[in-house]
Amino acid sequence: MAVTIKDVAKKAGVSPSTVSRVLSNHPRISAETSRRVREIMEELGYHPNIMAKSLVSRTTNSICIMLPKSAEELFSNFFFMELIRGIVTQANRQGFDVLLSSGANEKDEVEGVARLLNGHRVDGVILLYSRTDDPVVDFLYQNNHKFVLIGRSEQYADILSVDTDNVQASYDATKHLVSLGHQRIGFVSGPPDLVVSKDRLQGYLQALSDAGLESKPEWIVEGEFLQESGYRAISFFMNLPDRPTAVVLVDDVISFGVLRGLHELNYKIPDDLCLVSFNNIPLAEMSTPPLSSVDIGIYNMGYTASQMLIQAIQHKDNDKVSTARYVIPHRLVVRESSIFSVPKV
Amino acid sequence: MAVTIKDVAKKAGVSPSTVSRVLSNHPRISAETSRRVREIMEELGYHPNIMAKSLVSRTTNSICIMLPKSAEELFSNFFFMELIRGIVTQANRQGFDVLLSSGANEKDEVEGVARLLNGHRVDGVILLYSRTDDPVVDFLYQNNHKFVLIGRSEQYADILSVDTDNVQASYDATKHLVSLGHQRIGFVSGPPDLVVSKDRLQGYLQALSDAGLESKPEWIVEGEFLQESGYRAISFFMNLPDRPTAVVLVDDVISFGVLRGLHELNYKIPDDLCLVSFNNIPLAEMSTPPLSSVDIGIYNMGYTASQMLIQAIQHKDNDKVSTARYVIPHRLVVRESSIFSVPKV
DNA sequence: GTGAAAGCGCTAACAG
């Protein structure tokens, strides 16, 4: 049996409530008592029972990260790990614990989150993705739970979220290629049910249109956030009669697949095809050639999301939070994969 | 105020204990009562308060993953994400929640783990690394806590751990190069205070010695699990008078740095230098050229670790567990980075 | 400034 507040109280010759007050730095407690109690706590190796505290205080000082249905299949692991690092770092700094949860399917996810939230196991949730029509978001929203979305919701305007301005980011990436003189620019997208895919596609189209450039349906390919997608997409592109001379890709990992595919087909980068992708993972700088990539500050997104959530939890004043969409700035990092001007085809 | 067991009891016309029994599938409860109570629970939207349950049952059904001091600086993110995926998947399957914790330094780590364990917030811990002389391990061991080490402890024999046979794995990788005819084989290691670095170095040396090959100190370089390490190491190697014709690297990510470095120096792989590394991350297959790599079953390691820990938690019979070091099998995946025979230098 | 008492929501003997 572990040492409790009572044991400390007895040994210190005070009441349990006094010990409790020392623990929570109650203002009206004598310095002397406080000192002595702390001494005894140390001596006895006392550790407050977090569960008991939570039970009475109705707050858990922990948040939950909901991993997407199958993180492995959707994105590069790097993205999630960075996000998680940012979240955990900030949460721990604020004295919050972080729970990791995932579900085999959407129903599972809702149930898991419901169990945690309704069962008072966590105070809030961070969602690491944004799908269109997400039942988890519906649940959280309708039951008035505290949560933050990494990404953007298409249905609800008044929810906390932290996001990249993906339309603008994609616009910038495309514009960069346009400014180098490219006229035929392709686009490799991610799963169409993710908001990020749609937003980046939109930015790409907008940039082309603003530049007065043509956009052909066959220059746009949908895939997964996987190398294989890039690998496949590229053989398709390169066989087109009027093939693109440059391409925007929604994830660095896809670029790696493209790099591999082009190498096998004996094409040179950037001479035969220029590339710009997203996320700027560390490996982007180490590939051959180094990749131009839009850095979206992933760690920062996680850090900020955690901060927003904990703030919302602690200031329980407003039930329905005033809209707060926090946009993390992005920046295009230009490297060799795009620095040559238009290849002569 | 949320709906409690009492509300359900009242509405169902039974006592709270009966409701509790229904909840825990107590054998001696009439099917009819059980049905009615469940119905009411559904109707009222009842969710058991996990904290209250934990408080009385003295078990939390959750475990904690301790991230190394600074995951970002030590290993490829991929490694950790895979481990975590394995752990979370298995834990959730068993109805356990997973808490993520990290500390800014070793003292922080011990304190965090102590707070969680002594504070009865988690039932056990998984350590994602194994350093030599780790105070966290000391703490866990001496206080008789349930924990599993991913890796190997040099100090304690009787602790739960899941590991790769790194000596053998490294032996295999080196032998592969030997069998291709290489006589001068280099080694790029990780931080020397990690057990994995030492084990792999040992396997490498053993293989050389068994093959009657020379091993020179200048063919062995210590670094971090970072691309930069490879990048730096390689310029050193290539300038050696009697430079290695092949090299074993402790992590795929280091290989990427090497690839980049060699490319800039205008060397060709595998013609000028053969490479074998560890982890077999997805990108290994997509690099140019594809990397030969030892697959150590990272996800499997996480999954197994979680399984072992939960088992230890549930069968609390034995206080000091009988030694249980579980070794996950590895396999060398040969790709282009090593399939040519000895380059003529 | 400190103590006494009540109770957070649940489980687990002990009766019946």
Added chain:
DNA sequence: CTGTTAGCGCTTTCAC
């Protein structure tokens, strides 16, 4: 098979 009772360890009025 089910109800009664007594806490788990902590916080928090309300007194003094």
